[in-house]
């Protein structure tokens with residue numbers, strides 16, 4: 001990935017892709033003092049860019065640092081980079097991390113570096129393919145208690161258990177893993193929120209120890225516009241046997257139907273299909289209108 005062409009915005013400059021490097025003694029690498037975002041551009045516009053930028057800045061504050069750029073500056077850098085990269089449908093990855101000036105748990109004075117990379121990642125709106133659904137395993141690790149970690153931050157440290165869980169699931173032939181929280185309640189997948197459907201009503205876990213995703217909020221809004229009832233509540237794994245449909249949602253995942261979670265089975269149906277279509281339409285009005 002470090003060999004791609006193009007440019008990366010790094011601390012206010014557009015650098016050749018291969019030159020956007022860090023030192024091995026970077027604090028963010030050793031102590032996970034880093035926060036990031038995942039965004040998608042559709043038809044040349046980053047969907048909900050300001051919300052992502054604000055979450056990046058808020059995540060930095062939650063782990064104890066102030067990003068040295070304003071939301072306006074970060075948005076302008078993102079938009080300019082998207083044009084310079086020449087992409088319309090792309091994935092955007094901003095990251096902010098403590099630098100390498102001091103080594104040790106305490107590194108109060110280390111520079112907060114900020115980088116933004118954009119690469120091509122077309123979104124495939126093939127509803128039929130999507131509607132087959134993906135298979136999830138149950139993760140070994142649980143989302144931590146908010147008293148254990150700043151669980152609302154999109155901070156790199158919180159992704160250690162996600163990568164372990166996703167790799168373990170992939171080794172068993174699954175696409176991803178469903179994570180429970182520290183209480184044993186259903187939480188989310190390793191990089192997306194989870195929704196269930198029963199008798200036309202949507203149920204989704206209350207986001208009190210994991211990200212209340214921007215896609216999650218968009219999907220709830222779209223469901224309500226359709227007159228579909230949405231219940232945010234605690235969901236126990238034993239209840240999974242009772243749900244008809246299940247889907248994940250997130251910036252990268254968009255709306256992805258799920259056919260299986262460990263021993264439980266789901267049949268992607270009408271409610272999921274509507275939300276796949278509505279999400280497609282809302283992120284990419286030009287494309288939806290043409291289809």
Ligand code: PMP
Pocket residue numbers: 038188189190191192193210211212213214215216249250251252
């Ligand atoms: N949970 C986790 C762990 C994630 O990594 C993501 C992706 N950022 C989400 C949920 C969904 O968030 P969003 O819809 O804002 O992308």
